[in-house]
Amino acid sequence: MTSEPAVLDSDFRYLDGKGNLLRTRTELAVAKMLSFLGHDYEYNHKVQAGGQDLAVDFKTDTGLIEVIDGDEDVEKYRALKKELGGSIMAIGRPKYHSRIGELQDVVFYDGDSPQGSIFIEDQSFTFDYAHVLPLVDKCSVLHGHTSSVMVELAGQMKDGMLVDFGKAKGIIKQAISSFDHKFFVHDKYAHEGSPGHYDVSFKGPRGEFHLTIPVDTAYLLPGEATVESLSSELIRLLEPELPPNIEAVGVYIYEGYNKGSHIVSRISGA
Incomplete structure (x- = not known):
């Protein structure tokens, strides 16, 4: 597998409550504040300025808000x-003060704890598993994969470090071990069978399937056993084990060669 470049904070993405893909945590903070105050907003609103189309980060009923994240935003x-x-105001970091300090409608805020993100991949981050996808013709037959994992972590750095790589690696490896050599299946297809077993049954494009699976070899999911569901489930396992300064997690799971899923989630307690 080809090595990925380091994931910078500027490369990380965040989802607001409306499903918009935001570019920075500052934008996410503005979105959350507007929602908390009960103000509806439109993200990436297009306006005409200086003979060109420009996108303003937030349009509200009373005005526009632009987040200053770089010189181009200035x-x-x-x-x-x-x-x-x-009718427009901005919010940005103090380092842009010299560029736009003469404008009185710019809110600057301190960044005493710098933001950062890291990625971690390791040869030990692999697992073998079986699954079945009754809604997909080719995949409705029981089959398996060997998958590899890469994890992104983002949050507030302390003393120039987000989290010790060794500590993060141990947490990730422990979570992945829960996946290894398991049969993944949507919980709606599984029912209690003989002691210590699930009876798994479903009807798919290839006909009706009836399987008896030992409980300790099965992993029940709240949705179809897609690689996207596995990525989301891995984030769920990682979340309670991560240090409190971690605010978002991204998980790549490769299903075979050169394909897979990337799911990003904000830590609920952050």
Whole structure:
């Protein structure tokens, strides 16, 4: 498997309550604040400024909000401010103060704990498993895969470190061990059978299947046993074990060669 480049915080993505894919945690914070205050908003609102189409991060009933995350945002904000006047404000970090300090409607905030993200992949992050997908013709027959995993962690750094790689590796390896040599199946297809066994039955494109599976070899999921579901389940296992400064987790699970799933989730307690 080809090595991935380091995942920077600017490469990480966040989902708001509306399903918008936000670019930074600052945007996520603004979205959460607007929702908390009961203000509806439109993300990535398009406006005309200086003869060009520009995207403003947030449009509300009372005005526009632009998040300043880089020098290009400074120039965009200047163009928007010239066109729209007092109907737009911005929020950004102090390092941009020298660029836009003369504008009184920019809110600056301190960043004493810098944001950071890391990725971890290791030869030991692999697992073998069987699954069945009754809704997919080719995959409705019991079959298996060997999958490899890469995990992203993002949050607040302390003393230049997000989390010790050794500690993170141990947590990830322990979670993956729960997946190894298991039969994954949607829990709606499994029912209690003889002592210590599940009776698994379903009707698919290839006909009716009836299997008896030992409980300790099965892993029941709340949805179909897709690689996307496995990624989400791995995040669920990782979440309670991670240090409190970790605010988001991304999991790649490769199903065979050059294909797989990438799921990103914000830690619920963050």
